Amino acid sequence: MASIRVENIEKTFGKFKALNGVSLEVRDQEFVVLLGPSGCGKTTLLRIIAGLEQAEKGRVWIGDRDVTELPPRARKIAMVFQNYAVFPHLTVFENIAFGLRMQKATPEKLRANVERAATLMHIENLLERYPAQLSGGQRQRVAVARALAVEPEVLLMDEPLSNLDALLRLEMRAELKRLLAESRTTTLYVTHDQVEAMSLADRIAVMNTGYVVQYDEPMKVYQEPANTFVGGFIGSPPMNFLKVRVEGQQAQLQSLSLKIPTPAPGPEVLLGVRPEDLEAYLEPQPQSFTAEVLVVEPLGPHLLLTLRFGQQLLKATVPPDFRVRAGQTLWFKPQPDRLRWLDPGSGQALAAR
Amino acid sequence: MRSERYIPYVLILPSVLFLLFLFAWPLLEALLLSVRGSGGQWTLENFQRMAADLYFKDALKYTLLLTVVIVPLQVVMALGMAMLLGGISRGRDLFLYVWTIPLGISDLAAGIVWLAIFTERGYLNSFLQGIGVIQQPQLWLSYETPTMIFVAVVAAEVWRATAIVFVILVAGLQLIPKEYSEAAEVFGATPWQRFWKVTLPLLMPSLQVALILRTILALEVFAVVVALGGRNLPVLAGEAYYWYNAYQNPGVAAAYSVIILGISVVATMLYLRLMRSKREGAA
Numbered sequence: 001m002a003s004i005r006v007e008n009i010e011k012t013f014g015k016f017k018a019l020n021g022v023s024l025e026v027r028d029q030e031f032v033v034l035l036g037p038s039g040c041g042k043t044t045l046l047r048i049i050a051g052l053e054q055a056e057k058g059r060v061w062i063g064d065r066d067v068t069e070l071p072p073r074a075r076k077i078a079m080v081f082q083n084y085a086v087f088p089h090l091t092v093f094e095n096i097a098f099g100l101r102m103q104k105a106t107p108e109k110l111r112a113n114v115e116r117a118a119t120l121m122h123i124e125n126l127l128e129r130y131p132a133q134l135s136g137g138q139r140q141r142v143a144v145a146r147a148l149a150v151e152p153e154v155l156l157m158d159e160p161l162s163n164l165d166a167l168l169r170l171e172m173r174a175e176l177k178r179l180l181a182e183s184r185t186t187t188l189y190v191t192h193d194q195v196e197a198m199s200l201a202d203r204i205a206v207m208n209t210g211y212v213v214q215y216d217e218p219m220k221v222y223q224e225p226a227n228t229f230v231g232g233f234i235g236s237p238p239m240n241f242l243k244v245r246v247e248g249q250q251a252q253l254q255s256l257s258l259k260i261p262t263p264a265p266g267p268e269v270l271l272g273v274r275p276e277d278l279e280a281y282l283e284p285q286p287q288s289f290t291a292e293v294l295v296v297e298p299l300g301p302h303l304l305l306t307l308r309f310g311q312q313l314l315k316a317t318v319p320p321d322f323r324v325r326a327g328q329t330l331w332f333k334p335q336p337d338r339l340r341w342l343d344p345g346s347g348q349a350l351a352a353r
Numbered sequence: 354m355r356s357e358r359y360i361p362y363v364l365i366l367p368s369v370l371f372l373l374f375l376f377a378w379p380l381l382e383a384l385l386l387s388v389r390g391s392g393g394q395w396t397l398e399n400f401q402r403m404a405a406d407l408y409f410k411d412a413l414k415y416t417l418l419l420t421v422v423i424v425p426l427q428v429v430m431a432l433g434m435a436m437l438l439g440g441i442s443r444g445r446d447l448f449l450y451v452w453t454i455p456l457g458i459s460d461l462a463a464g465i466v467w468l469a470i471f472t473e474r475g476y477l478n479s480f481l482q483g484i485g486v487i488q489q490p491q492l493w494l495s496y497e498t499p500t501m502i503f504v505a506v507v508a509a510e511v512w513r514a515t516a517i518v519f520v521i522l523v524a525g526l527q528l529i530p531k532e533y534s535e536a537a538e539v540f541g542a543t544p545w546q547r548f549w550k551v552t553l554p555l556l557m558p559s560l561q562v563a564l565i566l567r568t569i570l571a572l573e574v575f576a577v578v579v580a581l582g583g584r585n586l587p588v589l590a591g592e593a594y595y596w597y598n599a600y601q602n603p604g605v606a607a608a609y610s611v612i613i614l615g616i617s618v619v620a621t622m623l624y625l626r627l628m629r630s631k632r633e634g635a636a
Contacts, residue, residue, distance in 0.1 A: 052535050073541040085532035089554040102541035
């Protein structure tokens with residue numbers, strides 16, 4: 001086990017700047033997810049840590065070893081690839097044993113580790129098969145077992161679930177969480193799926209355009225996004241950002257006046273509020289604002305409403321038995337302790353509440 | 354809608370007819386020719402005459418020897434070149450084009466190029482005289498120096514036909530997803546181990562194609578040998594030619610062709626059996 005530390009990593013592909021001086025620390029035994037849209041540099045960062053890509057600037061540490069100049073094979077890592085990269089010409093057993101064979105492990109250790117990893121992944125009865133005889137989910141298990149068998153100091157995973165169908169992905173996600181909680185291997189996991197990130201991570205590093213924009217625990221990232229990008233990227237539907245007028249220390253939305261905890265930067269401020277944190281009422285309420293219902297989408301656990309508030313659109317979720325039709329006007333009260341205040345110019349959150 | 358089902362068949366019909374007319378039929382004719390006497394009766398006479406001929410043993414020996422020497426040499430060289438090319442990023446295309454130039458040269462022309470080097474007043478003698486290694490021009494390609502003719506044929510063939518193996522292997526290497534090599538790298542394999550444990554096994558299908566193609570072509574070697582050694586280095590295809598043209602005996606010429614065909618078929622079966630990929634075996 002070991003920590004991972006990267007300092008000021010810069011990487012350019014041709015004219016495209018993939019990473020703009022990224023620094024990140026993953027603690028020993030921590031599970032960190034790199035989350036971001038495609039092209040944000042998350043996979044590049046992972047590959048630099050693996051040694052498969054060379055950064056122009058910056059250093060990579062694994063434990064207290066500076067591995068920046070080391071080839072991948074000397075870094076004591078294991079990796080799970082997006083398309084599994086399970087060797088088609090080797091049996092499942094030999095695939096899992098690959099890393100141990102390269103380390104010249106003793107036959108006893110090799111057999112013991114392979115069997116332990118295979119049992120953990122529930123593929124102990126497939127050891128003699130070839131990958132062509134396996135389903136996608138089983139290949140995925142082989143890829144993870146191969147990584148666990150070498151007992152790596154750190155485990156790197158590059159979108160390991162994205163090639164599985166939705167149901168299997170859900171199952172594997174829970175299984176991975178159980179497995180890695182048990183093995184306590186320091187893990188860095190790349191995904192563009194925010195639900196996956198929320199579900200698995202001890203901490204999430206949200207990346208955009210080659211920067212880490214926020215690095216925090218999942219619920220913090222969800223409830224207190226550092227800027228409009230994070231609030232919009234995480235959560236489905238995304239966070240609402242309402243432009244509201246500032247009067248003194250108060251933000252005014254019709255009859256609703258909210259206290260802004262820090263001095264506002266200008267005459268307007270952005271109010272970030274999650275769709276589920278808006279409480280809807282059919283009757284007029286004190287301390288509320290009204291919005292017209294444009295669309296009602298029944299999604300099962302709740303109804304998703306698209307609303308018009310002045311010139312702005314927002315989303316809200318209401319219980320499935322809430323009787324509402326398009327065209328109606330509703331009164332809304334936000335949960336006062338779930339609000340996020342942001343600078344409308346920069347999109348950055350205002351200083352801590 | 355129903356007529357559309359026949360369209361594919363109609364479209365491949367011309368090429369099928371062409372192949373039947375120009376390949377299958379002559380093949381059958383050659384087979385019949387080899388086992389029939391002048392009166393049309395069934396006989397093994399042609400094969401007996403062939404086997405009794407002075408040149409037959411040498412032709413068989415040299416053909417097999419050339420194949421056994423040339424094909425592995427070409428595969429190893431082409432594999433090395435293809436792997437080197439994979440390691441180049443800048444100027445890759447330049448190397449690719451330069452290395453494939455010999456593809457555009459006919460085998461007879463290739464033979465003549467090497468003849469110009471090895472002949473009595475050729476480049477090799479001029480060079481050796483120039484640096485003072487020899488005083489008199491040496492006779493490299495005469496009936497007294499079959500080994501030298503053999504070496505010259507090997508050199509010419511390697512120079513001429515390694516490119517086709519190279520092209521097949523480059524294409525094959527490009528088909529292997531780079532994740533396999535990366536996975537091997539992450540799990541501790543040295544470059545040498547990556548080559549032996551991952552790249553080479555995954556390249557097997559291309560290697561098989563290249564080996565079969567090159568072996569069949571090597572068994573038919575003719576123009577390069579004729580240009581460099583004439584009949585001083587007899588080969589099977591050359592004998593077929595001499596029996597057909599000089600001796601006006603199509604029957605024995607056909608027997609030689611059938612021998613080449615037989616060896617080619619056996620070699621191909623061997624490759625297919627020995628190199629059967631595990632994925633296929635498993636699927």
